[in-house]
Amino acid sequence: MEHEPVGSAPGADDAARLRRRLVDELRSAGRLDSPEVARAMDTVPRDRFTPPGTELRDAYADRVVVLATDRSGAPISTVSQPAMVALMLEQLDVRAGHRILEVGTGSGYNTALLAELTGPGGHVTSIEVDDALLLGAAARLAELAPGEGTPLDLRRGDGWLGVPGNAPYDRLESTIGVDDIPPAWREQLADGGLLVAPVWLRPGLELSVAMRRAGPVLHSVSVTQCGFLQLRGPHGADPHSRRLGSGLSVVGDGLTGKDVEIIRALAETAGVDIGRVPGLTERRWWGVSLSDPRAVLFTGRYGTPVAWGIYEPDGPEGPGLAIGSDGTAVGHGDPIAAEILRHRLEDAPEVDPSRLTVTAFPAGHPVPPPPADGHSWRITRAHHRYRIHAPEE
Numbered sequence: 341m342e343h344e345p346v347g348s349a350p351g352a353d354d355a356a357r358l359r360r361r362l363v364d365e366l367r368s369a370g371r372l373d374s375p376e377v378a379r380a381m382d383t384v385p386r387d388r389f390t391p392p393g394t395e396l397r398d399a400y401a402d403r404v405v406v407l408a409t410d411r412s413g414a415p416i417s418t419v420s421q422p423a424m425v426a427l428m429l430e431q432l433d434v435r436a437g438h439r440i441l442e443v444g445t446g447s448g449y450n451t452a453l454l455a456e457l458t459g460p461g462g463h464v465t466s467i468e469v470d471d472a473l474l475l476g477a478a479a480r481l482a483e484l485a486p487g488e489g490t491p492l493d494l495r496r497g498d499g500w501l502g503v504p505g506n507a508p509y510d511r512l513e514s515t516i517g518v519d520d521i522p523p524a525w526r527e528q529l530a531d532g533g534l535l536v537a538p539v540w541l542r543p544g545l546e547l548s549v550a551m552r553r554a555g556p557v558l559h560s561v562s563v564t565q566c567g568f569l570q571l572r573g574p575h576g577a578d579p580h581s582r583r584l585g586s587g588l589s590v591v592g593d594g595l596t597g598k599d600v601e602i603i604r605a606l607a608e609t610a611g612v613d614i615g616r617v618p619g620l621t622e623r624r625w626w627g628v629s630l631s632d633p634r635a636v637l638f639t640g641r642y643g644t645p646v647a648w649g650i651y652e653p654d655g656p657e658g659p660g661l662a663i664g665s666d667g668t669a670v671g672h673g674d675p676i677a678a679e680i681l682r683h684r685l686e687d688a689p690e691v692d693p694s695r696l697t698v699t700a701f702p703a704g705h706p707v708p709p710p711p712a713d714g715h716s717w718r719i720t721r722a723h724h725r726y727r728i729h730a731p732e733e
């Protein structure tokens with residue numbers, strides 16, 4: 341079926357052709373199944389949401405486009421990668437007429453897709469913390485009127501608080517990462533409604549989780565690995581990743597600036613080769629990472645994992661660090677870190693992130709015993725306790 345793109349602009353034919361090709365490529369790569377999402381992506385002109393001067397072929401490549409950076413040049417807003425946009429929209433399972441809240445308007449591209457999916461009988465609220473970005477998105481969306489005039493309500497503010505005035509929502513999508521679901525998102529979601537958000541669990545494990553609300557509890561219905569910018573503002577998520585220098589960063593759960601100094605100093609000491617560590621595979625690493633908050637991940641310039649390890653700040657003889665890569669490991673400082681690494685590698689199961697389930701219980705709510713089969717872990721944050729479960733392989 342042919343669909344006219346919303347709005348029209350010079351070069352619209354070329355854009356339509358490239359857009360169609362991107363959708364076809366995503367479909368044949370198995371990254372886009374839903375006909376509704378495909379139709380929406382085939383309709384909304386992504387090139388109208390990328391910064392001026394972006395080449396058409398870049399607007400329709402399956403790549404992130406940076407919208408805004410901070411003073412250090414680090415991105416603070418992007419038009420997300422089309423494959424990720426498609427995946428999250430499939431997880432969100434929008435039906436015609438849904439009331440939707442989007443957190444992180446950015447360029448407004450995903451807002452337009454949401455409008456296409458819910459249609460004129462639905463309603464989309466979108467909140468963005470950055471004034472300039474919101475103004476840009478509002479102008480584009482006013483011009484394009486996606487979804488044949490789907491009502492849109494664009495707000496400037498801290499999305500951590502949601503937008504209570506338009507609740508309850510059938511669907512809530514965050515396009516910005518958190519390490520704890522803000523209570524307002526759960527409270528503003530209709531019972532039975534779906535929430536999709538990038539949730540950072542542990543080093544190397546950031547998941548786009550679709551969760552259904554059942555009373556006060558959120559139960560995941562699908563998870564997929566992702567990598568997202570983290571929520572900004574007074575309730576901002578911990579950055580998790582901190583620069584060590586020479587293009588390397590260390591990623592950890594709750595590392596302080598002092599920890600990073602210690603890790604940097606330890607890594608510069610001559611290490612003790614602790615030989616081969618059997619089972620140091622990526623899947624085993626995810627098991628270690630879920631099992632132990634002392635797990636750390638070392639990444640290169642583009643966030644690519646280069647080594648894994650354990651950082652124990654309070655060893656009997658001081659802090660210790662064990663760094664493993666390619667099946668071997670090196671210990672620095674107190675040897676306890678190397679012992680912990682070996683021990684964890686023996687005990688931790690291999691984990692396939694796509695098979696994990698995540699359940700979020702509000703702080704203070706009782707957490708029932710985990711299922712008898714497989715492996716379960718618990719992660720406690722300020723507002724929720726998360727039970728992560730991996731079924732038996």
Ligand SMILES: C[S@@+](CC[C@H](N)C(=O)[O-])C[C@H]1O[C@@H](n2cnc3c(N)ncnc32)[C@H](O)[C@@H]1O
Nearest residue numbers: 417419444446447449450468469499515516572
């Ligand atoms: C990955 S980008 C958004 C992509 C966007 N959906 C698009 O299609 O262009 C995430 C956005 O979240 C915004 N953001 C960060 N912290 C926020 C907060 N506390 N409240 C609302 N928006 C926030 C950022 O400014 C950024 O524009």
